[in-house]
Amino acid sequence: MAAAPGGRRPGHGGSARRAAIAAVAAARGLGATCPPLHRLARRAAAALMALVGPLLFRLGYTLYARTRLGYLFYQRQLKKAQERYPRGHSIPQPCCFPGVKILPIPVLSSNYSYLVIDTGSSRAAVIDPSDPLAVEAAIEEEGVMLEAIFCTHKHWDHSGGNVALRQRHSSCKVYGSALDTIPELTKQGEGERGLPDLRGARHTWSHCGAHGVCAGWGALWLPSLPLLWGPPLPCWLWLFEGSPETMLASLDVAMSLGKDTLLWPGHEYALECLTFASLLELDNPALDQKLQWATQQRQEKRSTCPSTLGEEQTYNPFLRTHRPELQAALGMQQGTREDPDTFRARVLKEVRRRKDLYKAT
Numbered sequence: 001m002a003a004a005p006g007g008r009r010p011g012h013g014g015s016a017r018r019a020a021i022a023a024v025a026a027a028r029g030l031g032a033t034c035p036p037l038h039r040l041a042r043r044a045a046a047a048l049m050a051l052v053g054p055l056l057f058r059l060g061y062t063l064y065a066r067t068r069l070g071y072l073f074y075q076r077q078l079k080k081a082q083e084r085y086p087r088g089h090s091i092p093q094p095c096c097f098p099g100v101k102i103l104p105i106p107v108l109s110s111n112y113s114y115l116v117i118d119t120g121s122s123r124a125a126v127i128d129p130s131d132p133l134a135v136e137a138a139i140e141e142e143g144v145m146l147e148a149i150f151c152t153h154k155h156w157d158h159s160g161g162n163v164a165l166r167q168r169h170s171s172c173k174v175y176g177s178a179l180d181t182i183p184e185l186t187k188q189g190e191g192e193r194g195l196p197d198l199r200g201a202r203h204t205w206s207h208c209g210a211h212g213v214c215a216g217w218g219a220l221w222l223p224s225l226p227l228l229w230g231p232p233l234p235c236w237l238w239l240f241e242g243s244p245e246t247m248l249a250s251l252d253v254a255m256s257l258g259k260d261t262l263l264w265p266g267h268e269y270a271l272e273c274l275t276f277a278s279l280l281e282l283d284n285p286a287l288d289q290k291l292q293w294a295t296q297q298r299q300e301k302r303s304t305c306p307s308t309l310g311e312e313q314t315y316n317p318f319l320r321t322h323r324p325e326l327q328a329a330l331g332m333q334q335g336t337r338e339d340p341d342t343f344r345a346r347v348l349k350e351v352r353r354r355k356d357l358y359k360a361t
Contacts, residue, residue: 065155074156078131081108088134090268090303102264104303105138107131110267111157112305115142123147128266132161136168145169151176151185158266159183244349248341251319259310270294270304276358277317280329280351286314321347330354 064070081089088106095102099120105113107130114127115138125148129135139146146169151159153176162174162184176182274291281287290311294304313319320326321344327333330350334343 070156071160074160077108077157078160082131082133085109089301091301093303095306101142103138103142104264104305105131105134106268106303107134108157110269112264112266112268112303113161114264115139115144117142117144125150126165127264128152128158129161129165130157130159132164132168135161135165146172148172149174149184151180151182152266153177154180154182244345244352245342248321248345248348255309255313255319257309259308259313261309262306263309263312264306265304268298268303271298274315276355277315279358280317280354281315281326282329284315284325286311290315317351318348321345321351326351 064073085106089109090104090106092104092106094104096119099118101117101119103115103117105115105126107113111128111130113129113131113135115124115135116127117124122144124139124142124144124146126135126139126146127150129149146165149162149165149172151162151174153159159176159182162182166172166174166184173186174182174184175187176185271291271294274287274294277287278284278291297304309319317326322340327347330347332343332347332350334340
C-alpha cells in the first residue's frame, strides 16, 4: 500500500522531547521552580476536579447528547468555528490510492470529516459531516455525486450536517449503528453490511448505546485498503458511556483489523495526547519521534492523519495496556489470580484518570 502515514521520520527527538516535557511541567506547576504554595494549590485543584469533574462531565454530556441544548450548543460552536477558521483549522492533505481518493475536511475547531471518492465513477461518501457547508464545498470542488453518509456515532459534532446534506442529496443513504440515535439514519445495522455502490465496500460500526460504551468508530474496507475512522484511537479515548472493560473489548476488536489499517481521526488532538503520553513513558523512542513530527506538523497547521494501528501501538498508552513498561510507569501490578483482561481494563482506567487530571491542571 502506497500510504505514507506520519511519524516515521528520523530525528533527534530526545532533547526536543525533554524540553517539551520541561515546558509542560513548568506550565502545569510540576517543575522545581514552582513555589511550594502554588504547587499545593494546583494539587488541591486537581484533587477537587478529580472528585467533582466526573459528575459535572456526566451532567454536561447528558445535556449535550440527549436534549435540544446539545444541538443548540453545536450550532453555536459551528458558527464560531466558521468565523474563526474560514478555511478550516488545518491544511487538508488528500491521500490517493488506486481508484480511491480520501480528502480530509477540517471542520469546527478540531474535527475532521472525510470525503471518500471512487475516482473511476466520481461517486463519493462522506464520513461524519459536522459542517454541511464545508462538506458541500468539497463535493462541488471535486465534482462528485454524494451517495452515502457514514456516521461513526450520534454526537452532533459528527452528525450535525446529516439533515442539510440529505435535503440537498435526497438519494443519499445515511449509514450508522442501529443502537444509536443518528439523525436521518436510513441504513441501520450492526456488523458488516454490503455497500456495492462504492467499490464493493463493506463497513461495521460501534456506537454510543444505552448499555454500551461510546466507542464511536467505524471500519470501512475497500479492496485491499482497510480504513478505521473516528475518535477513540487517535484522539485517545473518552469513556462517554459504559465501562473500561467494554471499551477495552471494543479496542481489541479494532486492533484485530491488522497493523497496516489506516487510522483517520475524528479530531486533531495528536499533539496534546502525545505530550500527555510523554509524561507517562519517559523512555520511548517511537514516542519521541512521533511527538517531534507532530509538533512540526502543527506548527505548519498541517493535519497529523493518517497513522496506522501498528504505529499507534508503539506510543498510544490506550493501546499499550499489555506493555510491562507502561504498567511499571503507572506503578501497577497484576494480581496473583487476576484475569489478564481485567488487569488491562484497570490499566486503561488509570490512564484515562491521569488524562483527566492532565486536562484539568
